[in-house]
Amino acid sequence: MKILSIALNTFRENLRDKLLYNLLIFALLMIGSSIIISKLTLGDFDRLMIDIGLASVNFFGVLIAIFIGIGLVSKEIDKKTIYTIVSKPVARYEFLLGKYLGLLITLLVNTAIMTVGLVVVLWARNVTVDGLLFEAVGMIFVEFMVITAVALLFSTFTSTTLSAIFTLAVYVIGHLTPDLKTFSEKMDEVGRAVMNGLYYVLPNLERFNLKGHVIHHLQVTSADLALIVLYGLAYATFLLVVAGLIFERRDFR
């Protein structure tokens, strides 16, 4: 119950944050602009619209996850608001989970709005919308869960600027992990060990990318979907446990 109260308070904080609306407006503009861009291409304009649309949902969601996520905890410490929470009968992990869930609620609402925008644009251009599109959005949301957990983890022990840089790095590298594997094969022993280490430690975010499937109408089996969701949840849980352990030991000075 306390976790939910903190989550709802965080959600309310996000709702009253101008940053959120700016990002949301940009996302909708981006999705809308795919209409114009598709007119400049020859044929296959529906592919392009789905591609740009899903990429916008992903990109702006990640921006929200990172830029609000990094401030979730550090802002509370900077502004000393955490003093009044931790001195109440609230365990530190409850606070952390509350903040995490609060941002997820924000992301859920945002993803829903962006998806509605995308569907409206696609309908307007008579592009068929099938269930696969929603599965893809669902997996994008699982990616948000991982990215938010990364941002939260960094924000429990470093400054907001460093958290932003680290989280953005994890996001970019996370989409390139298969390349890490390829690189490692061309390196010496040490280089291979480092690359392989990174490959296994960093999240493989490409797993959550179903854009290709949507564009080429390739069905994804429910077993595959379950596996992706499970992977995302396990990864996020692991990060939250580490964040919780760090946060538990911290002195709030």
Next chain:
Amino acid sequence: MKDSADVVIQIENLTKVFRVGFWGRKVTAVDRVSLAVHRGEVFGFLGPNGAGKTTTLKMLMGLIYPTSGHATIFGHPIGAPQAKAKLGFLPESPYFYDYLTGAEFLRFYGHLFGLRGAVLSKRIDELLDTVGMSHARDLQLRKFSKGMLQRVGIAQALINDPELVVLDEPMSGLDPIGRKEVRDLILRLKEAGKTVLFSSHILHDAELLCDRVAMIMKGRLVACGPVSDLLSGGSTHEVELVIERLVPEALERIRPFAKKVVVQGEQVMVVLASQQDVNHAIDVVRSVKGHVVSLTPHRASLEDLFIREAKTARQPVEVAA
């Protein structure tokens, strides 16, 4: 000695060593502090800025972990949920969730104690009224003045009707009216049987309010006890006597035993060090038909004690490298 059931906070040898800077230099912020706060008393935690008051309070609130020593609140180790359920805390110069309105702010904290619905709404109304903030219930905190924030912060600390209220510098940054209101509030809490622990570097407030005070300097406890005990120990009481129509030769009779004599036109101000000297001086004044305008005992103030302790505590900077 008080019964153990009457001890609300028990601190034993509480120590905090911070590591600062790149090399992790050790700085002792709080050094083996031991004290007890009893049920129903107003306890002042005094010391200059940077003495370790806030660090001690933060340790009690479970915000930072002690390096050594330990403390209990209501018999529970610090940080225990059972203890936190019965206390309220106002941090030093707090910045609250500025996107919330006064009422939303208190509702959120009420939820953290499991308060809901009509009970919570009633409590919020009462508290806003208590701290004189009913007009601001629907105003966002970002529009509050510092005094208003301090008041709503106090309301936040009282949301669970706590038995123990801990206030870190509750008077700082307030104007004289605001300070008086906070003082009145603390006295009301005492009347309601609450235990109040507050820190301050403003000694006047503590003198007016506290049953007992502890004084901390550079992390060390230098004095602890009832205000009257701390004040009576130390310097003897001086008395200031203002006299009119005193003939010069009478003044010369007083001068030898007076500590200080100041002549201002018609009036003479004489400072005397003992009761005997006072009687003697008055006899002289009456014998020459002089006029005693006023007689003011100079009670040693906490301020004097503070300065005295600060002088004795002036030692090399406490760095255990």
